[in-house]
Amino acid sequence: MLQELTIHNFAIIESLSLSFEEGMTVLTGETGAGKSIIIDALGLLVGGRGSSQFIRHGEDKLSLEGLFHLPSENRPLEDLLSESGIDFSDGMVVLERTVFKSGKNVCRVNGKLVTTGLLRDVGAKLLDIHTQHEHQELMQDEFHLSLLDRFASQTLSKPIQAYKATFANYKQAEREFHHFTQNERELAQRLDMLRFQEQEITAANLESGEEERLTEQKNRLVNFEKLSESLSAAYNALTGEPGGLTFTGEAMRELEAASSVTNEYRALGENVASSFYQLEDAVSEIRQALDQLEFQPDELNEIENRLAELSQLKRKYGKTIDDIIRYYEEIQIEIDQLENSEQSVGKLEEKVEEWKLKTKEQAEVLTEIRHKAARKLEKQIKQELNQLYMEKAIFEVHFVKMAEFQETGQDEVIFYISTNPGEPAKPLSKVASGGELSRMMLALKTIFSRHQGITSIIFDEVDTGVSGRVAQAIAEKIYAVSVGSQVLCISHLPQVAAMADHHFYITKQVQNDRTNTRVEKITGEEKVLEIGRMIAGTEVTKLAKQHAEEMIEQANAIKKNNE
Template sequence: MLQDLSIRNFAIIEELSLSFEEGLTVLTGETGAGKSIIIDAIQLLAGGRGSAEFVRHGEKKAEIEGVFTVPPAHPVYERCEQFGIEIEDEMILLKRDISVSGKSACRINGKLVTIAILREVGSALIDIHGQHESQELMDEQLHIHLLDQFGGGEISAARSNYSEVFGLYDDLRKQIRSLSENDQQMAHRLDLIQFQYQEIEKADLTLNEDEELLEEKTKLSNFERLFDSLQTAYNALQGEQKGLDWVGLAMSNLEQAGDIDQDIQEVSEAVSSQFYMLEDAARTIRQQLDNLEYDPERLQIIEERLNEINQLKRKYGSSIEEIMEYYSAIEEEIESIVNRDSSLEELQKKLHSAEKDLQLEGENLTSLRKKWSEQLTKEIHSELKALYMDKAVFEVRFSETKNFRQDGMDQIEFYISTNPGEPLKPLIKVASGGEISRMMLALKTIFSQHQGITSIIFDEVDTGVSGRVAQAIAEKIYSISTHSQVLCISHLPQVAAISDRHLFISKEIKNDRTTTHVLPLEKQERVREISRMISGVEITDLTISHAEELLDLAHSIKKSTV
C-alpha cells in the first residue's frame, strides 16, 4: 500500500506530507481546493507525463516522494529485479523531481531510473481511475487482455504455448517473404553477401587469434625490457656467491642442525623444498633467455594481421566469434538464395506444418477464453445487480480474425445493454455518466482481484449518481478496499461515510499565495463535513442528523462484511 506521500512546490501545494492506511481513505473538500492535484502528484510518481506547469510559481522544481509497502509475493519484485533495483524490508521509495525546464529526475529506492522504468514499476503499485480515465477499461483493445487475466493460469499456459508456435510461424513467414523478393533485389543481395563471405573466408580466422597476436606483440615490443629483467633475475639466482649458493649453504647447515635438534627439521625441510624450487625456476629462466629472439619482421607481420582483423571487426562484428557467426549466417543465406526454389518449397512445407499446430493451439486458446467468458459474464451480472443495473445485459463477444495474431485468433469486445429492449452495444457507446461509473466499478471489482495492484485510486468516479445508486457505489468501493488499499476523491456523502479514514482538503490564501492543507477528520468533524456534502452550503440540525444516520448505516454495513 501507499504508506507515506510527500509533495513540495507542486501546483498550489507548497509543502504537504500525508500518511495513509489500509482500507478506504476518502478525500473531500470544496471544488478547487486541490484534491485532484494530490492525485495528479501520485500519477506523476507512477510515471505519468510531467510538465514544467506543475512546478509552483517562483520555485525551481517540484518534488514528489512516496513510500510503498509490498508483500513478498508481489509482482513488483520481479520488475525491480529486472532493472537491478533492490527491495529491502518490503519497502519501495519512488521519487520524482520536475524542474522549471520540464525535465524529470526519477529514482526508485535511491537508484536513478528512466521515466519508462518508473512507469513500469509504478503501474504494478498504483492504479488510477478518473471520470474520463474509466474509458481505459472500456478500450476494446484491452478487453482480450482483461479476459486473459481473469482466466488466470489456465489461459496463461495456453497463451504461452500459442505464442511459442506463433514465433516459429512468424519467423518462417519472414524467411519466405525475404526469399520471394524480386529477382533484381535478390541478385544485389547475393552479390553483396558473396563478397562478404569471400572476404571473411580469405582471412582464414581462428578463434582467439587476435588475443594471442596481441600477447605476442607485447612481448616483441618490449623485448629489451623482458630480456634485461630475465637476465637480472637469473644472475641474482645462479652463480658464485649468488642466491642459490646462499640458500644451499643455509640448507646444508639446517640439515646438520636437524640431526641434532628434531624441532629444526621442519624448518630444514621447508628451506630444502624452496631451494629445489628456486633451482628449477633458475633453469626455466635460462631456457626462456635461450629461446628469446627479436624478430622485427615478425612484429610487422603481427601489426598487419591485427589491422586486417580490426577491419573485419568494423564490418562484421565486435569479436572474431561474432564475425564467424555472421559468416555462418550468410553462408546459409547464400545457400538458400542459390537454391531459392527448393528452399521456398521446404519453407512452405514447414509453414504449412506450423499453421496446423498454430490452428490447434489457437482453437484451444479460444475454447478456454469462451469458457472463462461465461464465468466473467455471470460475475459482471452479479456486480451490476448490486449496483441497481439488474436489467443490464453484459456479453463477451467473439469475432474470428482472418490472420493469426500474437495474442491468438480472437477479436474480443465487451458489449452491454443497459435497458430492456435495447440492443447490445459496445461499452464505449454507453451514454450515461452514471452507467459508465457503475460499469467501471463492476469491472474494477472483478479485475482488481486479478491484477495484484497495491493502491487503487478513484478520482470522482461517482459523478452523475445519487440516492440508492450512490449507496450501492459506496458499498462497492468499500468492498474493493477490503483486498486492496483505495484512495477516493468523492462528492458523495455515502462514500465519505463508509470510508475508514476521512481527509478534508482545503485551501488558504496567505500573502497573495494559495496553499493547500489536508486535515484528517475525527468523528464530529466527519459529521459536519458529510452534512455539508448533503446540504451543499447551509448545515442544519436535519442534515447533521442525516449525516449521523449515514455514518451509523455505514458502520453496520462494514460490520456485516467482516
C-alpha cells in the same frame, strides 16, 4: 497498503505529508482545491508519465515518496523485487521519484535506483488507480479484451506467455520468407556480390594469426641494424679478452680449488659452474643468431605488400583476420541458400507453416480459457449490477474471431449490455450512459480486486452521473471493496463520504500571494458539517446538518450489519 505519502512542489502543493490507514478513506473539498492533484501525484509516483509541467511554479524540482506495507499474498510483486535485486525483508516498499525542471527523472525503490519502467511495474502491483480516463477506455471496444484477460489472469498468464513466444517465432519466420522472396532481381544482384566477395577472400588465402606473425617479421627486418649491433655487443661482452665468460670460468676454477680444501664452498662452486655452462650455451646461441641474421629487402617488400592487402580486406569485411574468416563462412552459407533458392524457399515455407500451426493451436487454447472466463465474468457482473440497482441489466461478452493472428491471440472481445427489459444487448460503447458506465466500472473493479492481490485501490470520482438510491448503492459497494482492500476515494457524493472510515478535507489557501493546498483529517462535528455542505452547498442549514447526521448513523448501521 499505502501508509505514508509525502509530496513536495507538485502543482499547487508546496509540501504535504499524509498518513493513511486500512479501510475506506474519502477525500472531499470544493472544486479546484486539489483533490485530483493528490491522485495525480500518486499516479506519477507509481510510474505515470512525468513532465516538468507538474513542478510548482518557481521551483527546480518536485519530489514524491510513498511508503507501502507489502501484502503477504502479493507473490508477483515479491518475485519482481527479488529478480531486480531489491531488498524487502522488512515487509515494506518505499517508492521515490524526483522530476527536475530539465525533464530528468530519478526513481528509487527501497533506496535502489531503478528505471521508470521498473517503477511502473512495481507500482502496478501496489496501486490500482481508477479515473475518468478508464471510463473513456470502457467505451472503446479494443479495451475489453485486456479487461477480460485481467479477470482471467491466474489461468491465462502462462498460456499467453507461451503464445507470445510462439507468435514472435511465427512472425520472424514470415519476415525471413518475405525477405528471401520479395525481389528476384535483388537476390541475383546480391548473389553476384557475394560470389565476388567469396572469390576475393579465397584468393587472399588467409590464415588465423598471419597478421601478427608478419608484423613481427617486419619489425625484425626494419630494425636489422639495431638487432645486429645488440647481438654483436652481447657476444663480444661474453667472449672478448677479457670477457664475461673468461672471468666466470676463472671464478669457477678458484671455487673448485676452495671446495677441495673444505666442503663449505661446494654449493657455491656448483652454482657458479652452472652459470658458466649456461653462458657458454648463450654464447653459442648468440653466434648462431648472428650467422642467421640477414637483411633481405625483397622479403621486407613482400611483407609490407601482404600487410597492405590484409588492411584493405579488413576495411571491407571485418576488424580482424578472424572476423573476415567468419564473414567468409557466413556468406558461403548465404550463397548456398541463394544458389538453391527453390529448396530454401520450400524450407522457409515449411518453417512458416510449422510456426503458424503452433500459433493456431496456442491461440485456440487462449480462446477456450477466455470463453470460460467470460461466462464467469458475465455471472459475477450480473450479481454486482444487481446490487447497484441495475437488476434488469443484461451483460454479455461477445467474441469475434480475427482473420489474422495478433500478439494477444485471435480473439476480439466486445462487451454488450442491455439496461432496459425487452431491448436486445448492444455494444457497451453504443448504449451506456455516464451513470451506467460508473456502475459498470465499479462492478469490474470490485471483481478484479478479488483476483489481483492489489490491496490499495483509488477511485477518482467514479460516482459521476448518479444520485439518490444509486448513489447509496455505490457508496455501499465502495465500502464493501474496502473490507478486503484499502480504498482511497475522491467523491462529491455525501452518501460515499458518510460510509468512509477516514475523511480528509481538502482546501485551497492563498499565503504570500501563492496558492497552496491544505489537507485536514476531520471527524465528529467537522465531518458532519462537511457532509452537510456536500448536501446543501455553501450554507449548511440545520436541516442539512440533521440529514448529514442521519446519513452517518445509517452508514454506521450498515457497517455494523456487515461485520
